[in-house]
Amino acid sequence: MADEVKKKVVKKEKKAPSPKDLALDVASQQMIQRSWDMEVETIFDRAQTMKPCNIGAQGTCCKNCAQGPCRLPLPKGGIEGEDTRKGLCGATAHTxxxxxxxxxxxxxxxxxxxxxxxxxxxxxxxxxxxxxxxxxxxxxxxxxxxxxxxxxxxxxxxxxxxxxxxxxxxxxxxxxxxxxxxxxxxxxxxxxxxxxxxxxxxxxxxxxxxxxxxxxxxxxxxxxxxxxxxxxxxxxxxxxxxxxxxxxxxxxxxxxxxxxxxGCPYPLKSSANLGVMKEDHVNIVIHGHEPLLSEMIVQAAELPEMVELAKEKGARGIQLSGICCTANELLMRHGVPLCGDFLQQELAIVTGAVDAMVVDVQCIMENIANVAQCFHTKIITTNPRARIASGDTTHIEFDEHTAFEDAKKIVRTGIENFPNREKEVMIPDQKEDLIAGFSYEAVNYHLGGTFRASYTPLNDNIINGRIRGIGGVVG
Ligand code: SF4
Missing domain, CATH: 1.20.1270.30 (Substrate Binding Domain Of Dnak; Chain:A; Domain 2)
Incomplete structure (x- = not known):
């Protein structure tokens, strides 16, 4: 492991947290511990040392012109009466x-x-x-x-x-x-x-x-x-x-x-958590937000020539999995399993099993490039809007006019990286079954059938109180 990419980890002082203090999920706990053992810094370490700025937390630091930044801290003892804080231009704390x-x-x-x-x-x-x-x-x-x-x-x-x-x-x-x-x-x-x-x-x-x-x-x-x-x-x-x-x-x-x-998503079975990765397969993790490229990657990974290439390189096949929104797109249309959420993107690499992490836009932590340098993982950026300066990433640009060829190039890069695994692979056992794909159309159909598709049964039961509430998890 290159010394320059080894980062400071949380010092194990008396009050240092344990992995259980940092994550409820057992798979994450195991990978946090592994990252500590290997001296690989992750968000769980940075969160221990990050000190939020009080003024920023209140939203009262302004740098909207070159006269600033103007900082409007709360007066000692808080505000009694009128808030008289102003920036150089006179902008109030409210503004x-x-x-x-x-x-x-x-x-x-x-x-x-x-x-x-x-x-x-x-x-x-x-x-x-x-x-x-x-x-x-x-x-x-x-x-x-x-x-x-x-x-x-x-x-x-x-x-x-x-x-x-x-x-x-x-x-x-x-x-x-x-x-x-x-x-x-x-x-x-x-x-x-x-x-x-x-x-x-x-x-x-x-x-x-x-x-x-x-x-x-x-x-x-x-x-x-x-x-x-x-x-x-x-x-x-x-x-x-x-x-x-x-x-x-x-x-x-x-x-x-x-x-x-x-195609409209319809309910299907799949699974989630780091345990969906397979040690004896090429693991390609698709991470980001958009389904345009990842739809092509699913098709490319199923090509007999790609499966054959994976076997030539010593793997038993290709395991795709996803992180964040791109993962949801592939999950609800193809049943591709989720290997993690936003907080698990570095931990997925810490398993040592990720041969390629393919990223497009949004929610991609810059530090995955540093974590990847501690392993053999290739980080492949694909979108001209989203490049990474840290670490050593590969850029294979995706164009909708050559989408399938781009996807094949990306899958091939992941497969060819399989023999380069150096570190012991440690994939947690944890994975949970799930059913995804409840699109508007699917819910409509399941409540009313082909001829009477409708939300009426749901609405009626909310109105009459038999359904007490509906939870929405929105990122
Ligand atoms: S408060 Fe006014 S002067 Fe200060 S940075 Fe903002 S816009 Fe500029």
């Missing part, structure tokens, strides 16, 4: 906190909606038949969503009869209108009208219906610049508009188009 929060909203909305933009671009390429690797798969869903984009699915014939429109034409129109929602300047983002009528009317009354997905994000950045919006309520109102633009626009359009491209 600064609202502006900082708004920029977080802008960043989150930009990230999730940019994912949707990428999906819309690929969808349009598939609809126009500019790529051989993606196809319009779920035409039923396409016909269901088309009216929400203002696209007709039927046409009147010469004799007044109603004829079905060509499915490719519908797909192209849906793709163009969907992609147009990002740059739209006036009107409403079209999918927002799916909201229940009273909710939509309330949004209209409050002036928070988004005009265009990008426009609302840009407007947050403008308003929070020095000397623009200096009313915290007005700033937060724009946060709502941008957030609806993402949730009911960018992210919702991403879901729609992914379902049409890759």
């Amino acid at each position: 600064i906190a609202a502006r900082n929060f708004a920029r977080m909203v802008a960043a989150g909305a930009a990230a999730h909606s940019d994912h949707g933009r990428g999906v819309a671009e690929t969808f349009l390429a598939a609809a126009r038949k500019e790529t051989d690797d993606y196809h319009i798969k779920d035409t039923k869903k396409l016909l269901e969503i088309a009216p929400d984009f203002g696209v007709e699915t039927t046409v009147e014939g010469k004799d007044g009869e109603i004829l079905d429109r060509d499915i490719d034409e519908i797909a192209v129109e849906v793709g163009e209108i969907a992609l147009g929602q990002w740059g739209q300047q006036t009107g409403d983002v079209c999918t927002v009208k799916r909201a229940p009528q009273p909710r939509y009317e309330l949004w209209k009354k409050l002036g928070v219906v988004p005009r265009g997905i990008d426009r609302e994000i840009v407007e947050i950045m403008h308003r929070t610049h020095i000397g623009v919006d200096q009313h915290y309520e007005n700033i937060v109102e724009q946060c709502t508009r941008a957030a609806i633009g993402d949730g009911w626009g960018g992210s919702m359009i991403a879901t729609d188009l992914q379902d049409v491209l890759f």
